[in-house]
Amino acid sequence: MAVKRKVCVQCHAFVEGSKCPVCGGTQFSTEWRGRVFILRRESRVAAFMGIPQEGEYAIRIR
Numbered sequence: 001m002a003v004k005r006k007v008c009v010q011c012h013a014f015v016e017g018s019k020c021p022v023c024g025g026t027q028f029s030t031e032w033r034g035r036v037f038i039l040r041r042e043s044r045v046a047a048f049m050g051i052p053q054e055g056e057y058a059i060r061i062r
Ligand SMILES: [Zn+2]
Pocket: 008, 009, 010, 011, 012, 013, 020, 021, 022, 023, 024, 025
């Protein structure tokens, strides 16, 4: 398995740079489990997780 990617601790989005593109957060974690890809921000999954826009998110962060 590849190196674990980091996720934003605020919105759970996967982040490549030093700032979250979704919420602007700068705190990240590599201790996450599960992954969900939100195709539509109107979806129930997005509403349930409080996700503001389409993209790839971690389900749980330690
Ligand atoms: Zn974020």
